[in-house]
Amino acid sequence: MAMYIRVKRSKTTYFIQCEPTETSLDIKQKLHDLIDQPVSDQRLILVSTGEVLEDSKSLADQKVENDAVVALTLRKDDNEFEEVNIVRADDFYQSRDADAGNW
Amino acid sequence: MRKEETVKLISAEGFEFVIHKDAAMVSQTIRNMLTSPGSFAETEHGEVTFPEISTTILEKICKYFYWNLQYASGKQTEFHIEPELVLELMMAANYLHT
Numbered sequence: 001m002a003m004y005i006r007v008k009r010s011k012t013t014y015f016i017q018c019e020p021t022e023t024s025l026d027i028k029q030k031l032h033d034l035i036d037q038p039v040s041d042q043r044l045i046l047v048s049t050g051e052v053l054e055d056s057k058s059l060a061d062q063k064v065e066n067d068a069v070v071a072l073t074l075r076k077d078d079n080e081f082e083e084v085n086i087v088r089a090d091d092f093y094q095s096r097d098a099d100a101g102n103w
Numbered sequence: 104m105r106k107e108e109t110v111k112l113i114s115a116e117g118f119e120f121v122i123h124k125d126a127a128m129v130s131q132t133i134r135n136m137l138t139s140p141g142s143f144a145e146t147e148h149g150e151v152t153f154p155e156i157s158t159t160i161l162e163k164i165c166k167y168f169y170w171n172l173q174y175a176s177g178k179q180t181e182f183h184i185e186p187e188l189v190l191e192l193m194m195a196a197n198y199l200h201t
């Protein structure tokens with residue numbers, strides 16, 4: 001296994017094993033197997049930069065590295081994509097401020 | 104990666120981590136749950152709830168599982184542990200036989 005990325009939405013994190021040469025579309029297909037959402041209804045956003053990942057580009061080309069956090073958003077009924085929604089564990093632990101910004 | 108090849112680990116706060124079974128089985132405790140014939144409900148649903156492990160710790164543990172697989176396949180990097188997590192992480196590791 002070359003690398004993994006963490007795909008997050010709401011309170012769920014999917015650890016996805018992948019290669020740097022794989023494209024964003026490959027990742028969406030893997031997610032499709034897990035969540036039954038067609039690839040066309042998925043949007044992936046690299047959290048550290050806020051950039052939307054493009055289907056045809058490889059992970060390496062888009063600076064998606066090992067252990068990167070990627071947000072998953074899904075197409076809503078009105079055909080628009082939902083906003084990034086990731087619930088952080090820190091919301092429960094104010095005392096862990098030292099950890100802030102550290103995934 | 105098919106759904107049957109994954110397992111869902113659920114933290115005390117109800118956060119879910121979906122990881123590959125190969126990674127989860129780095130933990131002897133989880134391996135026993137997933138492989139013992141018919142005795143754990145967890146085996147059938149592919150879900151394991153850890154009411155005593157916080158989300159921060161459980162995510163760290165999942166990262167460790169994958170680090171462990173990478174390390175075993177020859178990619179030798181360091182595994183960083185924040186000092187404030189050490190105690191809780193050791194308790195969880197003890198429970199999970201990791």
